[in-house]
Amino acid sequence: MRVILNTGRTIWQGQAIESGKDLKMYVDAAAIIQMNPDMMKQLGISEGDNVKVISEYGDVVVKAVEAKEPLPEGMVYIPMGPWANRVIRPDTDSTATPSFKNIPVEIIPTDEEVPDMPTLMKVYGKVGQI
Numbered sequence: 001m002r003v004i005l006n007t008g009r010t011i012w013q014g015q016a017i018e019s020g021k022d023l024k025m026y027v028d029a030a031a032i033i034q035m036n037p038d039m040m041k042q043l044g045i046s047e048g049d050n051v052k053v054i055s056e057y058g059d060v061v062v063k064a065v066e067a068k069e070p071l072p073e074g075m076v077y078i079p080m081g082p083w084a085n086r087v088i089r090p091d092t093d094s095t096a097t098p099s100f101k102n103i104p105v106e107i108i109p110t111d112e113e114v115p116d117m118p119t120l121m122k123v124y125g126k127v128g129q130i
Helices: 011-019 024-030 037-043 117-124
Strands: 002-008 032-035 050-055 058-066 075-079 103-109
Touching (some): 024 075, 037 103
Parallel strands (some): 002 075, 032 058
Antiparallel strands (some): 002 103, 032 075, 050 058, 050 103
């Protein structure tokens, strides 16, 4: 399913990052994709299922969660962090900030595991991607 990805800060992601990026609390807060229930149904997935998010910049596996607030049709949301950074546009256009909004992505259900922070950094890390 092709959709538009937006990223940003959440209260839970902010709290978890202050507690420690190597904690399960941070993975649970940042390694997720928020989706509307109808989109989850179309993909045949349930809350907590893993999905692969693929953009022209990279890919990452995250857990699907039902959005707490309705999202516009065709839009998904991943909290800012290293998981989102795998699929956002890394070019900063000389602003020192990558593009966190309006990223076209493909979402597919997967049996792959969500990588924890050390795995994400070791296996997936690339200069300019994390």
